[in-house]
Amino acid sequence: MSITVSSSGDFSKTYKYLNKLASFKKQKLMSILNKYGAEGVRRLKEATPIDTGETASKWRYEIQEEGDKVTLVFINDAQNDGVNVVILIQYGHGTGTGGYVPPRDFINPAMEPIFKQIEQDAWKEVRAL
Numbered sequence: 001m002s003i004t005v006s007s008s009g010d011f012s013k014t015y016k017y018l019n020k021l022a023s024f025k026k027q028k029l030m031s032i033l034n035k036y037g038a039e040g041v042r043r044l045k046e047a048t049p050i051d052t053g054e055t056a057s058k059w060r061y062e063i064q065e066e067g068d069k070v071t072l073v074f075i076n077d078a079q080n081d082g083v084n085v086v087i088l089i090q091y092g093h094g095t096g097t098g099g100y101v102p103p104r105d106f107i108n109p110a111m112e113p114i115f116k117q118i119e120q121d122a123w124k125e126v127r128a129l
Contacts, residue, residue: 020129028125030063032118033072037061040074040114047110048086054078055085072118074111
């Protein structure tokens with residue numbers, strides 16, 4: 001028994017599409033990530049529980065590239081005795097006097113709409129290629 005596969009034509013349209021897709025990362029994707037990075041920081045600042053306001057003011061974002069991978073990272077630099085304050089708020093923590101501060105999930109509700117919008121905008125751009 002033998003199987004024969006044949007093809008005709010060329011792959012020029014496939015190569016053209018793949019090249020467009022590769023350039024998408026540098027052009028459109030970076031623009032989308034910058035737009036929503038700034039919007040995410042704004043939402044996180046608004047959603048952060050306020051005592052002094054210091055933690056809310058310490059939000060920023062970075063776009064990290066490693067090979068073909070691009071990551072949008074949200075960072076909060078507020079520290080208390082070497083511990084990130086946002087982690088303490090988000091997940092709860094014990095106090096120095098034996099008490100407990102329960103967790104307050106403020107990050108996920110603030111960021112869910114941003115993540116959905118990034119997905120929609122990126123997919124719209126990919127479909128337009």
